[in-house]
Amino acid sequence: MTATSIGEFAIIACLLFGALFSVVGAIGLVKFDNPMTRLHAPTKVGTLGVGSLLLAAVLHAWVYGDGSMHQLLIVVFLFVTAPISANFIAKVSIHHKTCETPPPPAKDKTWATLDTPE
């Protein structure tokens, strides 16, 4: 059990994890029945699926080549931008009234942080 074979098994585990999460997210995108639930599945493709594939690319570069870490930049970029785009798509769904509107806020007169006993 050399270090190269341990690295190979780590690459295989990351590749299988990322590929399976990509397929699962796409199946969820097709099979769910409601726009807001459909929004839930493909966000996993962006974070877990492609994140694992890029981690496998980093491990592959370290095991077989001279090592490079700059694939992690794409992981960081995807992790930062995925919630923003998901929020914009949810706003589009609310704008077209294709989902249930959120419940009205409670009829409080003051802020919760100010509502303390004297």
Next chain:
Amino acid sequence: MTPDPTLVDWTIRFAFGAVAVAKILSLVRLIIGPTTSDRILALDTLTVNAIGLIVLLGIAQGTSIYFEASMIIAMLGFVSTVAYARFVLRGDIIE
């Protein structure tokens, strides 16, 4: 790639097939999607899967020269998703 395929090579081929199936399913949602948000979401998922395919190509060829291409596709995919959503929400992209 070595002439005799190892276990890593077979896993890379399986991952290529899996991401291709994911892209086909996203295309199905892009075509049948009843609402606009479904279509924007399907295009976003297609972009993310394209990044995955380019990264797999870089692993299969053992190079890291595809890093810039996948970085540019990640940035343009995010900007295009925000542009679609802003066009639907505001009727204009840059006000």
